Structures are given as C-alpha cells and as structure tokens.
Amino acid sequence: MPKLSYLKALNRALGDEMARDASVCVFGEDVRVAVSNVTAGLVRRFGPDRVLDTPISEQAFTSFATGAALAGLRPLVEFQIPSLLFLAFEQIANQAHKFSLMSGGQARVPVTYLLPGSGSREAWAGQHSDHPYGLFAHVGVKTVVPATPSDAYGLLLSALRDDDPVVVFAPAGALGVREDVDFAALGPVPLGRGRVHRAGTDVTVVAVGHLVHEALAVAGELAGRVSVEVFDPRTLHPLDRAGLTASLARTGRLVVLDDSNRSCGFAAEVLATAAEGARLRAAPRRVTRPEGAVLPFAPALDRACQPGRAGLLAAIEEVTTVLGEGGGT
Amino acid sequence: MTDAGLYRTVALIRGFERRAVELVRSGVVPGGIHPYTGQEAIAAGSCAALRPDDVVTSTHRGHGHVLAKGADPARMMAELAGREPGLNRGRGGSMHAADFALGVLGANAMVGAAVPIAAGAAWALRRSGSDRVAVAYFGDGAVSQGVVLEAFNLAALWRAPVVLVCENNGFATSMRTADAVAGSILGRARAFGIPARAVDGTDPREVLAATAEAVARARAGGGPTLLECAAYRFDAHHTWEHAARPGYRSAAEEAAGRARDPLEVQGARLAPEVRSAIDAELDGVLDAAVEFARGAPHPDPASALAHLYATEVG
Numbered sequence: 001m002p003k004l005s006y007l008k009a010l011n012r013a014l015g016d017e018m019a020r021d022a023s024v025c026v027f028g029e030d031v032r033v034a035v036s037n038v039t040a041g042l043v044r045r046f047g048p049d050r051v052l053d054t055p056i057s058e059q060a061f062t063s064f065a066t067g068a069a070l071a072g073l074r075p076l077v078e079f080q081i082p083s084l085l086f087l088a089f090e091q092i093a094n095q096a097h098k099f100s101l102m103s104g105g106q107a108r109v110p111v112t113y114l115l116p117g118s119g120s121r122e123a124w125a126g127q128h129s130d131h132p133y134g135l136f137a138h139v140g141v142k143t144v145v146p147a148t149p150s151d152a153y154g155l156l157l158s159a160l161r162d163d164d165p166v167v168v169f170a171p172a173g174a175l176g177v178r179e180d181v182d183f184a185a186l187g188p189v190p191l192g193r194g195r196v197h198r199a200g201t202d203v204t205v206v207a208v209g210h211l212v213h214e215a216l217a218v219a220g221e222l223a224g225r226v227s228v229e230v231f232d233p234r235t236l237h238p239l240d241r242a243g244l245t246a247s248l249a250r251t252g253r254l255v256v257l258d259d260s261n262r263s264c265g266f267a268a269e270v271l272a273t274a275a276e277g278a279r280l281r282a283a284p285r286r287v288t289r290p291e292g293a294v295l296p297f298a299p300a301l302d303r304a305c306q307p308g309r310a311g312l313l314a315a316i317e318e319v320t321t322v323l324g325e326g327g328g329t
Numbered sequence: 330m331t332d333a334g335l336y337r338t339v340a341l342i343r344g345f346e347r348r349a350v351e352l353v354r355s356g357v358v359p360g361g362i363h364p365y366t367g368q369e370a371i372a373a374g375s376c377a378a379l380r381p382d383d384v385v386t387s388t389h390r391g392h393g394h395v396l397a398k399g400a401d402p403a404r405m406m407a408e409l410a411g412r413e414p415g416l417n418r419g420r421g422g423s424m425h426a427a428d429f430a431l432g433v434l435g436a437n438a439m440v441g442a443a444v445p446i447a448a449g450a451a452w453a454l455r456r457s458g459s460d461r462v463a464v465a466y467f468g469d470g471a472v473s474q475g476v477v478l479e480a481f482n483l484a485a486l487w488r489a490p491v492v493l494v495c496e497n498n499g500f501a502t503s504m505r506t507a508d509a510v511a512g513s514i515l516g517r518a519r520a521f522g523i524p525a526r527a528v529d530g531t532d533p534r535e536v537l538a539a540t541a542e543a544v545a546r547a548r549a550g551g552g553p554t555l556l557e558c559a560a561y562r563f564d565a566h567h568t569w570e571h572a573a574r575p576g577y578r579s580a581a582e583e584a585a586g587r588a589r590d591p592l593e594v595q596g597a598r599l600a601p602e603v604r605s606a607i608d609a610e611l612d613g614v615l616d617a618a619v620e621f622a623r624g625a626p627h628p629d630p631a632s633a634l635a636h637l638y639a640t641e642v643g
Contacts, residue, residue: 049456055486060445060479067449070434071384072457091476095442099435104418105636106429142642163639192643238643 028078062091137237147212154189173210194240200229248278285315338373367563370591374536386443391436412625441471445480470501490547518555530558561586
C-alpha cells in the first residue's frame with residue numbers, strides 16, 4: 001500500500017475539496033509559495049483568486065474570511081504560528097463563533113482555521129510553541145486535533161464541509177507521521193467522534209494529537225504486563241464523551257496525555273468527565289505541560305516542559321499499581 | 330429617493346428611538362440601548378443609495394442602519410425586547426440586530442470589529458461576479474482600532490467594493506474625537522490610498538449624494554471610499570447615562586449640538602401637509618411596533634442555546 005504523510009494528507013484534503021467545491025478558498029501568509037507545505041501546488045491548480053497571500057494582518061484577514069463566509073464562500077485560514085491564535089482570538093471566538101446564535105440562526109460562518117505545526121517545534125521559544133486548543137474548546141469553537149494522516153485528511157475534509165467555524169490543530173510532532181493508506185478509501189471523518197487506536201482492558205490512555213503515537217509506543221512496551229487502551233478523542237469540542245466513558249467502563253483506569261498547560265487544560269476536562277460519568281478503580285492521572293508554562297528556548301528546557309513517554313509510563317504504573325501488586329492498596 | 334422618502338426614514342428612526350428609550354425606562358427592553366438620535370441622516374441617506382441586494386454591517390449604535398435598510402420596525406422592537414418573533418429570535422438584542430434577508434449582516438458590539446467583515450463580504454460578492462457592494466458603518470471611536478486600519482489596507486489592496494461610512498458623532502462614549510484621534514480620520518483613509526471626504530451627516534441629501542458616488546465607484550471596480558459623516562449625538566452614549574449622568578458635556582453644548590437637527594433639515598424641504606401625513610403614518614406604524622413587542626412571546630428557556638451551531642455534531 002502507498003504511504004501518505006500527515007502533511008501531504010492535509011495538502012491532499014484541501015486540494016480535493018477545492019476541486020469539489022468552488023467556494024473553498026485559502027487565506028494566509030505565504031500560502032502561494034506554501035511555506036508550511038500544506039498549500040503546495042494549489043495556486044497553480046486553482047489560481048491566485050482562490051489562494052490569497054495576505055499581508056501580516058492576522059486580525060483583519062481572519063474577520064475578512066468571516067465576511068467572505070457570510071457572502072457564500074468557505075474559506076480556510078492558515079496561521080503559520082499557533083500563538084497567532086491569541087492575536088485572532090477575538091475574531092474567531094467573539095465574532096465568527098457567535099454569529100450563528102446571536103443572529104438567531106440566520107448566519108452561517110463556514111471557516112476552517114488550520115494550524116500546521118502547532119505546539120513545540122523545539123527551540124522556537126516562548127511565542128512560537130503554544131498549543132492553545134483548550135481555549136477554543138472552552139469557548140465552544142469546534143476544535144480538532146488529528147493524530148494520523150488518514151484522520152488528518154478526513155477531519156480536514158469534514159471541517160471544510162461544516163457550516164461552523166472549526167479550528168484544526170496539526171501538531172508539529174505529527175507532521176512527519178506516515179501511514180499505509182488505500183487512497184480510494186480516504187474520506188471524511190466525522191467531527192465529534194473519538195477513535196480507539198488500540199484496545200485494552202487495564203487502563204485507558206487518552207492521548208491528543210502527536211501524543212497518540214507516544215501512547216501507542218508505550219502501550220507496545222507494556223504489552224503482556226499491562227493492557228493499555230489508547231483513546232484518541234480527535235475532536236476536542238464537541239468531545240465524544242460517550243466514546244470516552246465506554247472506554248473507561250472497559251478499563252476502570254485513566255491517564256491523559258495532553259500537550260497543553262495543566263491548569264484548566266483539556267486533560268482536566270477529561271478527568272472531570274471521568275469523575276462525573278465513570279466508576280474508576282484508581283485515581284486518574286494527567287501528563288501535561290506544567291501549570292502555566294511558557295516554553296523556554298534551550299532545547300533541553302523545551303523538552304523538560306513537554307509531556308512524553310517517561311511521564312506516561314510513570315502515570316500508568318501509578319494507576320495500575322494494584323495490578324503489579326496483585327491486589328493491595 | 331425623494332425628499333419625502335428621506336424624511337420618512339429619518340422620522341422613522343427618530344420615532345423608533347423615542348419609543349425604544351421609553352421601553353427601556355419601563356423595563357420592557359432589558360439591558361438598555363445606544364440611541365441613534367441625531368445621526369439619522371447618515372443611515373437614511375446612505376441606505377437610500379443602496380440596492381436591496383447590497384449588504385451592510387452595523388455597530389452597537391445600529392438601530393438606524395437596520396431600519397433604513399428596510400427591517401420591520403415591529404420585529405426590530407421585539408428584538409430589543411428579547412422576544413421570540415424578534416429579528417434574531419431574541420438572541421441578539423439591540424447590539425446585534427440582523428436581517429440577512431435584507432443584507433443586514435448584523436450590528437456588532439465590538440467597536441470596529443465589523444469593518445473587516447464588511448470588506449470580506451464585499452470582496453466575496455465581487456469575486457462571485459456580481460456588482461453588489463457593502464457598507465461598513467463605524468464611529469469615530471473605531472478609527473483607533475488596529476483591525477479597522479488593517480481592514481482599510483486589505484480593502485484597498487484587493488479593491489473590495491466597500492463604502493466605509495465613519496459616523497463622527499463627536500464622542501467615543503465620553504472621549505472627544507479630538508482627544509482620541511491623532512492626525513485626522515480622512516488622513517487615515519488617504520494613507521491607504523482610499524479616497525475620503527467629509528460629509529454633513531445632518532443632511533440626508535448630502536449623505537445620499539456622497540454615498541451614491543462612492544457606491545458607483547465600488548460597483549465599477551474602483552474599490553473602497555471613506556465618508557466621514559459629522560453629526561452630533563443628541564442622546565446619551567447608552568441609556569445607562571440617563572440614570573448615572575456622568576456629565577461630560579454641558580447643557581449649553583448639548584443645546585448647541587441639537588440646534589442642527591436632521592429631522593428639521595429634511596422636514597423643512599417638505600410641504601407641511603406632506604410632513605404631517607408622514608408623521609401620522611409613522612405614529613401608527615411605530616405604536617403598532619411597540620404593541621407587537623409588548624405582546625410578543627418570550628423565548629422558551631429550554632431553547633437557550635438554539636442556533637449555537639449551524640451544523641450539530643455528535
């Protein structure tokens with residue numbers, strides 16, 4: 001089977017949807033030369049009228065896309081850097097997102113915001129390394145973080161076809177992931193539905209984005225000792241709470257692996273959902289960035305703030321101690 | 330549009346606002362309003378230059394624009410009162426009134442926020458091959474917002490068919506325009522290569538003529554124009570001031586500001602019997618609007634988050 005990379009999957013989804021639907025257009029910085037590679041080849045295929053290089057003017061072009069959407073287009077807005085979302089938060093959270101309700105259902109704002117290379121790219125320092133997906137889930141904007149190439153393809157397709165604003169985070173740590181794919185079988189992946197990447201019976205690891213691959217590696221290492229189920233929510237808002245609680249019903253234990261800040265972060269929401277809706281056999285754990293972290297520049301410091309395999313292993317040990325000790329605590 | 334037509338729109342807005350303020354006082358309209366009184370000539374004149382299929386974005390002080398674009402005063406008043414048959418089903422209120430069927434893409438409570446939205450809508454309309462245009466209304470207070478100046482840049486670069494109507498009513502809440510704007514409003518537009526001119530915002534005829542010229546230019550592919558329409562805000566920034574009385578302008582100044590009243594400017598152009606016939610007709614329309622709003626059903630609390638999404642997920 002041919003290999004598809006995560007980055008190429010985004011490019012392919014966008015190109016396929018632009019070919020299918022003439023109302024899809026792209027706004028962003030340096031998208032014609034495709035600095036992020038997501039838009040590679042698109043200006044040649046679809047022309048400069050549908051692939052628009054914007055000045056460095058994020059707030060204006062974000063709301064410009066809202067206006068274009070109100071007039072019938074389906075724009076994709078690419079942000080080169082995840083922290084640009086802070087700059088355009090008003091335009092997304094307070095404008096585009098609120099039009100539907102505030103207009104009593106008159107308005108639709110089908111805009112997709114794409115973040116190719118979200119999170120840490122290592123040594124890009126404090127203002128280029130954030131992963132603010134939790135903010136969008138909190139205010140109610142549809143928020144997607146695909147982990148695999150086929151999910152990146154399918155979720156971006158669904159985001160482009162959705163009539164609401166959708167933020168798609170494509171973590172830097174996932175962009176190089178490759179997957180054997182039957183191209184004919186690629187298609188939309190529904191928003192709001194999680195995915196069990198690996199079934200297990202002892203503990204559910206909820207992992208977000210690129211960390212799904214870390215969770216699968218750890219699950220592989222532990223095979224035979226601890227049976228780990230890896231649950232990927234894929235859409236953080238609306239969250240597949242039914243899928244999550246079904247997994248917890250099977251395992252009774254929970255660890256969350258989430259590359260964002262700890263306090264009021266996405267992992268906290270997963271723990272709260274478990275506390276409210278599942279009967280856990282051990283106190284749950286979350287492996288996250290530190291509370292209120294700002295990522296430092298030096299690579300070792302950057303890495304020190306990132307959740308990873310060691311922390312996940314330790315957390316799994318903690319919640320499954322009862323297994324290793326054959327009962328007890 | 331005829332002088333009688335312009336007068337009717339000015340008087341419609343004046344009468345609507347007078348009744349809306351009364352309904353704020355009596356508690357029928359919750360939350361208060363930002364009265365448009367004194368600025369009616371701007372909405373009346375500029376909307377008279379538009380076709381029904383043109384679009385507008387409005388501001389927190391937006392009743393005039395929505396009414397001048399043709400919204401039903403009864404459903405507008407019901408919206409202010411937060412009732413189910415309101416324009417937005419009671420989900421938007423005074424600061425978000427919208428009527429997409431009439432091209433009113435919504436009033437907006439964030440100062441200046443709608444300017445890039447109007448520019449984007451205008452650009453998309455032109456890209457679709459039509460000659461429809463957009464009008465972005467904003468106040469003097471908005472010209473110090475970065476996103477507004479960014480939107481000027483994009484609109485000029487991409488020749489968006491948008492008319493930028495700046496309503497200079499003298500105050501950003503309590504701050505005088507001279508204390509807020511370095512340089513000039515016209516100069517800000519001209520810095521982006523956008524033609525800009527000052528207009529007497531108390532004279533509907535003048536506003537209509539200036540807007541018609543800007544609209545013709547936009548339809549022909551000439552891009553944006555800015556019109557700085559000067560008027561005086563007769564009433565409070567917000568009805569909250571009626572109780573708080575922050576006192577940032579003197580009674581003498583207010584009297585001087587009210588001396589040139591767009592209602593009288595336009596009314597003087599009509600024969601007295603024509604004017605009084607319009608007034609009588611509007612009294613009927615607006616009294617009925619108040620009755621409609623008072624009697625309209627409240628939304629069901631169970632539907633509080635209806636329309637949160639256009640596409641339901643999960």
